[in-house]
Amino acid sequence: xxxxxxxxxxxxxxxxxxxxxxxxxxxxxxxxxxxxxxxxxxxxxxxxxxxxxxxxxxxxxxxxxxxxxxxxxxxxxxxxxxxxxxxxxxxxxxxxxxxxxxxxxxxxxxxxxxxxxxxxxxxxxxxxxxxxxxxxxxxxxxxxxxxxxxxxxxxxxxxxxxxxxxxxxxxxxxxxxxxxxxxxxxxxxxxxxxxxxxxxxxxxxxxxxxxxxxxxxxxxxxxxxxxxxxxxxxxxxxxxxxxxxxxxxxxxxxxxxxxxxxxxxxxxxxxxxxxxxxxxxxxxxxxxxxxxxxxxxxxxxxxxxxxxxxxxxxxxxxxxxxxxxxxxxxxxxxxxxxxxxxxxxxxxxxxxxxxxxxxxxxxxxxxxxxxxxxxxxxxxxxxxxxxxxxxxxxxxxxxxxxxxxxxxxxxxxxxxxxxxxxxxxxxxxxxxxxxxxxxxxxxxxxxxxxxxxxxxxxxxxxxxxxxxxxx
Numbered sequence: 425x426x427x428x429x430x431x432x433x434x435x436x437x438x439x440x441x442x443x444x445x446x447x448x449x450x451x452x453x454x455x456x457x458x459x460x461x462x463x464x465x466x467x468x469x470x471x472x473x474x475x476x477x478x479x480x481x482x483x484x485x486x487x488x489x490x491x492x493x494x495x496x497x498x499x500x501x502x503x504x505x506x507x508x509x510x511x512x513x514x515x516x517x518x519x520x521x522x523x524x525x526x527x528x529x530x531x532x533x534x535x536x537x538x539x540x541x542x543x544x545x546x547x548x549x550x551x552x553x554x555x556x557x558x559x560x561x562x563x564x565x566x567x568x569x570x571x572x573x574x575x576x577x578x579x580x581x582x583x584x585x586x587x588x589x590x591x592x593x594x595x596x597x598x599x600x601x602x603x604x605x606x607x608x609x610x611x612x613x614x615x616x617x618x619x620x621x622x623x624x625x626x627x628x629x630x631x632x633x634x635x636x637x638x639x640x641x642x643x644x645x646x647x648x649x650x651x652x653x654x655x656x657x658x659x660x661x662x663x664x665x666x667x668x669x670x671x672x673x674x675x676x677x678x679x680x681x682x683x684x685x686x687x688x689x690x691x692x693x694x695x696x697x698x699x700x701x702x703x704x705x706x707x708x709x710x711x712x713x714x715x716x717x718x719x720x721x722x723x724x725x726x727x728x729x730x731x732x733x734x735x736x737x738x739x740x741x742x743x744x745x746x747x748x749x750x751x752x753x754x755x756x757x758x759x760x761x762x763x764x765x766x767x768x769x770x771x772x773x774x775x776x777x778x779x780x781x782x783x784x785x786x787x788x789x790x791x792x793x794x795x796x797x798x799x800x801x802x803x804x805x806x807x808x809x810x811x812x813x814x815x816x817x818x819x820x821x822x823x824x825x826x827x828x829x830x831x832x833x834x835x836x837x838x839x840x841x842x843x844x845x846x847x848x849x850x851x852x853x854x855x856x857x858x859x860x861x862x863x864x865x866x867x868x869x870x871x872x873x874x875x876x877x878x879x880x881x882x883x884x885x886x887x888x889x890x891x892x893x894x895x
Contacts, residue, residue, distance in 0.1 A: 456503065457496035467495045492586075508582045512589045520575035522550055537773050541689045542569065548686045549573040553580040556625055556657035561677055563662055564688030570661035574627045577659055581625055590620060591627040597647075598640050617643075621650045625657045631673075632664025645672045652676045689778070712781065715766035717741050724890045732884050733760065739879050740764040744771045747815055747847035750876040754852055758886025761851035762819050768849055769817045779815040784822060787837075788830045807833075811840040814847070821852040835866055842869040 455472025459465040466472030470493040478486040509515050527542040545562065552560045553576070560577075562570040574591075581587040592600075597620065601613060620626060631644075651658050666674045677683055717740070722733035736753070743751045744767070751768075753761040769781040782790070787810070794803035810816070841848050850870070852859070856878075860867040870876055884890075 457493050460495055467493060469493050469495060505583060505586075508586070508588060512578065512582065513591050514575070514578060514582065514589070517575045517579065517591070520572050521579055522546065522553075522573075522576045525569060525572050525576060537776060538690045541687070545569065545573055545686050545688045548684070549577050552659070552684075553577040556581065558655060559652075559658045559660065559677075559683040561660045561662070561683055561685050562688060563666075563685060564690065566663050568688045568690040570663075570688060571629050574629060574659045574661050578625065578627050587624055589625045589627065590623045591629065592620070593629040594631045594644065595633060597628070598643060601643060617647075621647055622656070625659070626651065627659045629661050631660050631662045632669055641670050641672060645670075645676075648673060648676045652679065652682060655682055689776075712762075712766035713770065715763045716770055717767045720760060720763055720767060721887065721890075724885075726885075726890075729884050729890065732881060736760065736764060736879055736881055739877075740768055741771075743849070743877075744768045747772065747777075749845065750842075750848045750850070750870075752850045752852065752870060752876055752878050753881070754854075754856075754878060755881030755884060756886065757853055758888060759881040759884045760887060761853075761881065765817050765819055765849050765851050769815075772815055777815055778813060779817065780810065780813040781817045781819070783819045784834065785820065787818065788833065791833055807837075811837050811846075815849075816841065816846065817849040819851045821850045822854065831863070835863075838866060838869055842872075842875065845875060 455466035457467040457470050457472050457474040459467055467474075470476040474493055474496040475490040476493055477488065477490050478484070480486050509518075525546055527539055527546060548560065556577075562573060564570050578589040578591050581589050601617060648658075650656075660677065662669075666677060669677070717737060720733075720737050722730055722737060724730050724733065740751070740753070753764055755761050766781065769779055772779045791803065791806055791810075794806050838848075840846075856867075856871070859870060
């Protein structure tokens with residue numbers, strides 16, 4: 425018979441001590457949970473242990489299990505949080521919280537579209553952290569804040585709920601699995617893979633940048649397929665287009681019944697404001713923010729000017745509602761070409777369209793800047809982004825430029841967009857005759873009625889002259 429077997433168990437799991445026990449038999453214990461009414465005493469519920477056993481019959485499933493003491497909440501259990509951080513590879517990410525995620529990291533210089541995207545991404549993350557269900561997949565360019573939000577979710581689940589979370593990048597996961605095969609490490613390949621596959625919350629960062637070997641594809645598919653079938657909470661970040669991923673992986677990630685996709689349309693917040701201004705994806709319409717259809721003035725004391733301006737405004741607005749082909753706004757300086765082009769760009773961007781607005785001289789300077797040794801992107805990358813931007817608005821197209829190189833680059837951009845029929849808007853103060861005479865190659869593209877619609881303001885005076893009643 426076991427000693428003490430006939431004695432009643434301590435109530436609510438409280439420990440018992442023998443007052444007659446010798447000092448040698450007693451183990452010093454520093455309580456982790458204290459009496460809320462007297463900090464010098466251990467908690468009366470758990471005897472300072474922080475947990476206590478369920479007071480239930482032997483046949484109850486909870487018998488022999490412990491519950492957290494109400495006087496020792498998860499938020500106060502720093503020891504447990506540290507263990508969970510080590511377990512989940514989160515020691516280096518303590519500062520990544522929702523409070524430290526700024527939706528306006530450049531001091532208010534972001535467009536409203538970018539700010540809205542960041543706010544939506546943050547709200548989605550906060551909601552998911554409160555109640556994780558299914559998958560949350562963040563898509564966006566490098567440095568837009570995907571990892572920050574993903575780690576913020578992990579930190580909140582760890583700190584507020586004491587949940588087991590594992591954070592790992594896809595390349596690091598595969599590297600660890602490769603090196604653990606056949607090794608004598610304490611964490612074997614099978615054990616670690618099972619941990620990743622079954623952890624209550626997995627945060628998988630940078631999916632799509634890993635080495636796409638057959639073995640890597642198989643391991644990732646096994647992992648994601650298992651979590652997909654079991655609908656285990658999973659947060660994924662990627663800067664890779666889904667159609668560029670292996671179909672085995674993307675087929676799980678696009679399942680709308682399990683996955684919530686959140687796209688972040690923001691540039692790299694870690695770059696300086698100066699370098700951001702050179703990034704093709706961060707160019708904005710801040711200087712042209714006041715140029716909208718609502719602020720386009722059609723007043724004039726000459727009826728034909730009023731008619732021409734109203735017609736131009738209507739055509740420009742209609743093109744913005746359904747961008748297709750090319751639209752060229754032609755007229756003298758000050759007639760309103762740039763205003764209408766900027767109004768098109770502002771309207772499209774506010775509706776979430778991916779658009780680039782540039783004056784032609786600035787565009788060419790942007791391309792030349794790629795040859796600067798301190799440039800953050802190559803010429804090929806910048807050129808590729810320009811020709812492939814869904815909607816391009818070019819202001820101040822001229823027949824002459826500073827160099828043959830500039831002429832050639834401009835033609836290459838427009839020729840590519842002509843062949844691909846990509847929506848493009850131009851403004852120019854040149855005449856059709858001047859364009860045909862000086863740049864016949866470009867004229868052949870601009871004057872093709874199948875793709876380009878010309879909107880002429882030739883009979884309209886400049887805004888300064890129209891607003892001066894004496895003229």
